[in-house]
Structure formats: C-alpha cells, structure tokens
Amino acid sequence: MQSERGRLARWFDARGWRDLIIGIPYAWLIAFFLLPFLIVIAMSFARRADLSPPIAFLGQWPFIQWENYARLFSDTIYIRAFFTSLLNAAVATFFCLLIGYPMALGITRVSKTWRSVLLMLVILPFWTSFLLRVYAWIGLLGSNSWFNQGLTTLVNAVLPADMAFRSLPMMNSNFAVVLVMVYSYLPFMILPLYANLEKLDQTLNEAATDLGSRPCQVFKDVTLPLSVPGIIAGGLLVFIPASGELIIPSLVGSASDPMIGRVISDEFSLARDWPMASAVAVALLMLLVLPIMAYSHFEKRAQEQAEAKA
Amino acid sequence: MNRRPMFLMSCLVFGFAFFYVPILSLIIFSFNKSRLVTVWGGFSTEWYGKLFNNAQVMKAAVLSLEIAVTSATFATILGTMAGLALARFRRFRGRTGLSGLVTAPLVMPEVITGISALMLFIFMAQWIGWPANRGFTTITIAHITFSMTYVAVVVQSRLSSMDLALEEAAMDLGARPWRVLVDVTLPVISPAILSGWLLAFTISLDDVVITSFTTGPGSTTLPILIWSKVRLGVTPDINALATLIITVVGLGVVAAAVIMHRAEKKRERDVQMALSQGSMT
Numbered sequence: 312m313q314s315e316r317g318r319l320a321r322w323f324d325a326r327g328w329r330d331l332i333i334g335i336p337y338a339w340l341i342a343f344f345l346l347p348f349l350i351v352i353a354m355s356f357a358r359r360a361d362l363s364p365p366i367a368f369l370g371q372w373p374f375i376q377w378e379n380y381a382r383l384f385s386d387t388i389y390i391r392a393f394f395t396s397l398l399n400a401a402v403a404t405f406f407c408l409l410i411g412y413p414m415a416l417g418i419t420r421v422s423k424t425w426r427s428v429l430l431m432l433v434i435l436p437f438w439t440s441f442l443l444r445v446y447a448w449i450g451l452l453g454s455n456s457w458f459n460q461g462l463t464t465l466v467n468a469v470l471p472a473d474m475a476f477r478s479l480p481m482m483n484s485n486f487a488v489v490l491v492m493v494y495s496y497l498p499f500m501i502l503p504l505y506a507n508l509e510k511l512d513q514t515l516n517e518a519a520t521d522l523g524s525r526p527c528q529v530f531k532d533v534t535l536p537l538s539v540p541g542i543i544a545g546g547l548l549v550f551i552p553a554s555g556e557l558i559i560p561s562l563v564g565s566a567s568d569p570m571i572g573r574v575i576s577d578e579f580s581l582a583r584d585w586p587m588a589s590a591v592a593v594a595l596l597m598l599l600v601l602p603i604m605a606y607s608h609f610e611k612r613a614q615e616q617a618e619a620k621a
Numbered sequence: 622m623n624r625r626p627m628f629l630m631s632c633l634v635f636g637f638a639f640f641y642v643p644i645l646s647l648i649i650f651s652f653n654k655s656r657l658v659t660v661w662g663g664f665s666t667e668w669y670g671k672l673f674n675n676a677q678v679m680k681a682a683v684l685s686l687e688i689a690v691t692s693a694t695f696a697t698i699l700g701t702m703a704g705l706a707l708a709r710f711r712r713f714r715g716r717t718g719l720s721g722l723v724t725a726p727l728v729m730p731e732v733i734t735g736i737s738a739l740m741l742f743i744f745m746a747q748w749i750g751w752p753a754n755r756g757f758t759t760i761t762i763a764h765i766t767f768s769m770t771y772v773a774v775v776v777q778s779r780l781s782s783m784d785l786a787l788e789e790a791a792m793d794l795g796a797r798p799w800r801v802l803v804d805v806t807l808p809v810i811s812p813a814i815l816s817g818w819l820l821a822f823t824i825s826l827d828d829v830v831i832t833s834f835t836t837g838p839g840s841t842t843l844p845i846l847i848w849s850k851v852r853l854g855v856t857p858d859i860n861a862l863a864t865l866i867i868t869v870v871g872l873g874v875v876a877a878a879v880i881m882h883r884a885e886k887k888r889e890r891d892v893q894m895a896l897s898q899g900s901m902t
Contacts, residue, residue, distance in 0.1 A: 317785045319806065320709040322798040329706075333713055336703035336769065340722040343766040347737035350744065364743050410639070413632035420626055429633070431878060436640055438874045440827045442844050442851070443863040447643040450650065450855045455660065458646070494639065555730025557830050562851060572732045579736055592733045603728045610724075614778070 354589035355379055365583050379590035389574065389591060393598065396571040399485055400554035403492035404500075407549045408542065410493065411500035415541075416534070418501075419508050430505070437498040445562050448491045452563060454478035487563040488570065492553050499552075500545040507541025508534070540609065547606040551599060571595055644867060651860035668861035678846065678862065685826055685843040688757065692764035693821035699765065700772025700821070701814055707773065708780035723774065726767040735834030738763045742835065755837030763835045764825040771824065772817035779813035812881055819877060823870065 323329045356375050360367035383389045418429045436444060451458040459478050467475040481487050511534065519529045557572035564570060569577075571591065579588035651669075655662025672678055703723055707716070726734065742752055742759050752758050787809065791801045807814070829844045836845060843866075850859055 319788045332702045333706040336699045347741035350740045351737045414636040417629035417633040439867045439870050442829050446851050447647040557732045575732050
C-alpha cells in the first residue's frame with residue numbers, strides 16, 4: 312500500500328518539499344481564519360466596556376461568563392431575528408427548488424449545443440456582481456417602477472375598486488428579501504440539480520413509459536426519487552448562505568424585523584457591543600452546524616465517488 | 622411524452638426571463654435622460670460621461686482592481702498548494718484539519734468572517750504594532766484567505782481526476798521530478814488554476830461584506846462605494862456604472878469559457894491524433 316499517490320508525490324516527500332507544500336497554506340489558514348475565529352469565541356465571553364477595543368474580560372481565568380448567551384434568550388430581538396432568518400432562508404430554498412427543478416430538468420432535455428448555452432446563461436449571473444444584482448431589484452421593487460406599477464395594475468384588476476392599491480408595498484419587507492434571495496441563489500440550486508439529473512439513466516424513463524406509466528407517474532416514481540441527492544445538495548447550498556445573508560436584508564429588508572446577519576453587523580458597528588455580536592455569531596454557527604455537516608458529508612461522498620471512477 | 626417537454630420549456634423561458642429581466646431593466650434605465658430612475662425621460666448617455674469624470678469612482682475602481690489582482694495571485698499560489706496537498710499527499714498529520722480549514726470559509730457566513738478578521742487585525746495592531754492602519758494590506762489578506770479555498774477546491778477536484786500514468790510515463794522516460802511537475806502536472810491542471818484565478822479575481826472584485834469590515838479610512842473599493850450610495854437609493858449614475866461592470870465581467874466570462882472550451886476540444890483532437898498515429902505505426 313503506497314501512502315502517496317504516485318512517484319512524484321513520493322519524491323516530493325523524500326526531499327522535504329512536501330512539508331512546505333502542506334505547511335504554507337496550512338499556516339496561512341490557521342493565522343487568518345482559525346485564529347480570528349477563536350478570538351470571536353473568546354470575545355463572546357467578554358463584556359462591553361468603554362475602552363479601546365471596547366471589551367473587558369471579567370473575573371478570573373478562564374474568564375467564562377455566560378451573560379451574553381443568556382441575553383440571547385431573554386432579549387426577544389435575537390430569538391425573533393433567528394426565527395426570521397431561518398424562515399426566510401427556508402422559504403427561499405423552497406421557491407428555488409420549485410423554480411430550479413423544472414429548469415434543471417428542462418436543460419437536460421435540449422440538444423447538446425443548447426445545453427452549453429443555457430448552462431452558460433445560468434452561470435453568468437453568478438459571476439457578475441452579487442451586489443449589482445440586488446441593486447437591480449431595488450429599481451424594480453420601488454413604488455414608481457414599471458414592475459411595481461404593472462403588478463399593481465394586475466392586482467387591482469382582481470380586487471374591488473375601493474380596495475385598489477396605488478402601488479404595492481414590496482420594498483423593505485421580508486417578501487422582498489425572499490424574492491431577491493431566490494433570484495440570487497437560484498444558480499446554486501440549478502447547477503447541482505442539473506449535475507445530478509444529467510447522470511440519470513434515460514433508459515429507466517423509457518422502460519417506465521413502455522410499461523405504461525404516464526409522464527407524471529414516471530416523474531414521481533423514477534426521476535424524483537433518483538434526484539434526491541441533487542435536491543439535498545442544492546437545498547443546502549441555498550439554505551446555508553441565505554440564513555447568514557447580510558447584503559440582501561440590509562438593502563431590501565425590513566428594519567423592524569431584521570435577519571440575524573444584520574443584527575450581528577448592527578450590534579458590532581452601531582452598538583459597538585463586540586461581545587454580544589460575537590455571541591450571536593457563535594449561536595448562528597451552532598444553528599448552521601447541522602446543515603453544514605450534512606453538506607460536507609454529501610460533498611465528501613460525491614468526491615469519493617468521483618475518485619473511484621477516475 | 623410531448624406535454625411535459627412543453628411544460629419544461631415554458632419553465633425555462635420563464636426562469637431565464639426571471640434571471641435577465643432585472644439586469645436588462647437596469648441597463649435600459651442607465652440610458653435614461655431623467656434623473657428619476659424609474660420614469661423614462663428619453664435616451665441619453667450623459668451618465669456615462671459623468672462617470673468617467675468622477676475622480677472618486679475612478680480611484681475606487683483602480684484600488685479594487687489592484688486588490689483583486691494581488692489577492693487572486695496569492696490565493697492561486699496558496700490554493701494550488703493546498704489542492705496539491707489534499708489531492709496527492711494521502712496521509713499526513715493534520716490532513717482532516719487542513720481539509721476542514723479549506724471547507725470552513727466556504728460555508729462561513731461572510732459577516733462572521735468579516736468581524737473575526739477585523740478583530741484579529743485590531744488585536745494584532747495592539748500587540749505587535751502591525752498592521753498600523755487598515756486598508757490595502759488588510760483587505761488583501763482577508764480576500765486571499767477566503768478566495769484561496771475556492772482555488773483549492775477547483776484544483777483538488779481537477780487533480781483527483783487526472784491520470785497518474787502521465788507523470789509515471791514522464792518519469793520512466795527519465796524526466797527529473799521538477800520537470801515533470803512543470804511540464805506535465807501543471808499544464809494538465811492549468812485550466813483549473815486559470816479558472817481558480819478568475820474565480821478569486823471576481824470574488825475579490827465583488828466583495829462587499831468582508832471588505833467593509835477590513836477597510837480603513839481612505840481605502841474605498843468600488844463595491845464599498847456602490848454599497849454606500851445604493852443604501853441611499855437608486856441613481857442613474859450607479860446604473861451606468863453597474864452596466865459597465867456587468868458588461869465587462871460578462872464579456873470576460875463568456876470569452877474565457879469559449880477559449881477554455883476550444884482548448885479542451887483541441888486537446889481532445891490532439892489526443893485522438895496521437896492515438897491514431899500510434900496505432901498506424
């Protein structure tokens with residue numbers, strides 16, 4: 312059993328280059344990712360003070376006091392923000408799936424040339440600026456925009472005349488947050504779904520059809536169960552970043568019912584309560600640990616499968 | 622079987638309209654004469670002219686590009702090393718730790734990454750006196766840290782699907798290990814390294830949240846400038862700026878994709894030529 316993959320790797324090992332190749336990125340990530348994160352954890356046990364930096368550790372080593380964490384439960388703003396974040400993220404994930412699934416399935420059913428064009432069109436918004444895509448929606452949601460006015464006309468056509476809207480109050484609401492999140496994260500749903508659906512064996516569909524299943528039965532009994540891994544991967548890729556989102560709730564969200572990302576940022580920059588911001592951050596990560604672990608589990612399995620094939 | 626494709630095709634049309642109508646609307650209103658962004662007042666390119674005469678915007682754009690090029694380059698070097706380590710060195714002490722550290726920044730909410738980086742820089746300044754003030758250096762370090770992990774993932778996945786026989790063959794033919802690395806391994810994974818660099822570059826160029834925590838007075842990047850203006854509302858000059866950025870990045874991405882696609886095609890042809898020639902002799 313060779314411990315390394317290939318002679319080249321073994322040569323590097325023998326000459327000590329290996330340690331450098333591993334050590335340099337390792338040291339960098341420890342210094343600039345792990346260490347700062349440990350500071351956040353330590354900070355969550357401190358207390359706000361009028362110093363520079365504005366913190367103080369109380370008591371004796373190891374200075375642990377749970378005051379900030381107790382406030383997470385006593386102050387309703389935090390619980391509410393957590394609830395709003397998870398709800399918004401879940402609703403956005405659901406709608407991403409609802410829109411993304413037929414799109415991914417549709418892309419597998421077109422010719423090869425069209426496939427690469429359509430995939431390009433899915434990836435393109437992902438490369439162009441996230442901030443600018445959110446900005447584009449500010450223009451659409453505002454009360455005087457053609458989009459809002461058009462929707463208002465549609466809604467008013469259904470409603471009785473005395474209930475008619477001047478414009479729809481869409482801006483600065485959780486509706487806007489969910490809508491823009493669906494818009495921004497849709498590629499994250501479509502791509503893993505497409506990768507999964509593309510690999511499905513078409514002959515299974517044909518067999519089911521030949522045996523007399525109707526198209527929607529084929530979908531329910533064959534395609535859908537086989538695409539569960541894609542649904543899980545896509546769902547987690549949308550849900551995880553959406554629940555910690557800061558840009559979207561800051562630009563189109565409601566100030567009275569904020570998401571947790573905004574609470575952390577405000578607590579840190581406006582209230583200058585670094586310990587509290589750190590405690591909220593740690594709590595958010597605790598909430599995300601399960602989905603993150605599920606995600607890395609699925610990633611690892613997919614990678615092992617890819618390696619087994621190679 | 623005919624009804625479902627119809628349904629799927631209309632979903633595609635609707636979905637792509639959802640993707641592109643907001644961007645198109647933004648582009649169209651950048652040519653609006655009226656200062657009111659939402660009401661059409663006739664065609665005009667005056668906002669573009671004003672943009673190029675705006676020293677603040679130009680300065681921010683230059684700073685953003687400098688940071689993006691620097692951080693993407695360092696991130697590519699570090700990320701390639703990490704990818705190499707994870708794909709090729711099967712067992713070493715702390716392997717799980719490294720692969721965890723490579724995945725964690727990808728899933729960490731940006732606001733937490735930003736806050737923790739800022740706290741690190743503040744405590745470092747207090748304890749060792751460096752960095753004395755925040756700006757180019759601190760933003761670049763923060764960008765390298767989270768974009769190198771994207772590079773590592775891309776490079777790692779390319780390396781694990783690479784045929785090891787290529788390296789073995791080169792070594793059997795007497796090539797020295799460094800030559801094998803430079804002449805065989807790196808060219809094979811170069812598309813992955815290139816797309817890793819492009820990914821790191823665009824991530825850095827677009828980043829708002831982490832930059833807003835690690836920036837200091839006088840170091841305003843383009844996204845930070847846009848962010849501070851956008852919070853006050855929609856203005857036609859931001860529309861013009863957004864149109865320019867989207868056009869440049871969009872064309873760049875399409876061009877890169879076409880070039881890579883062609884290179885891949887050419888490589889496949891070369892391999893087939895070599896195989897058919899080999900079988901003839």
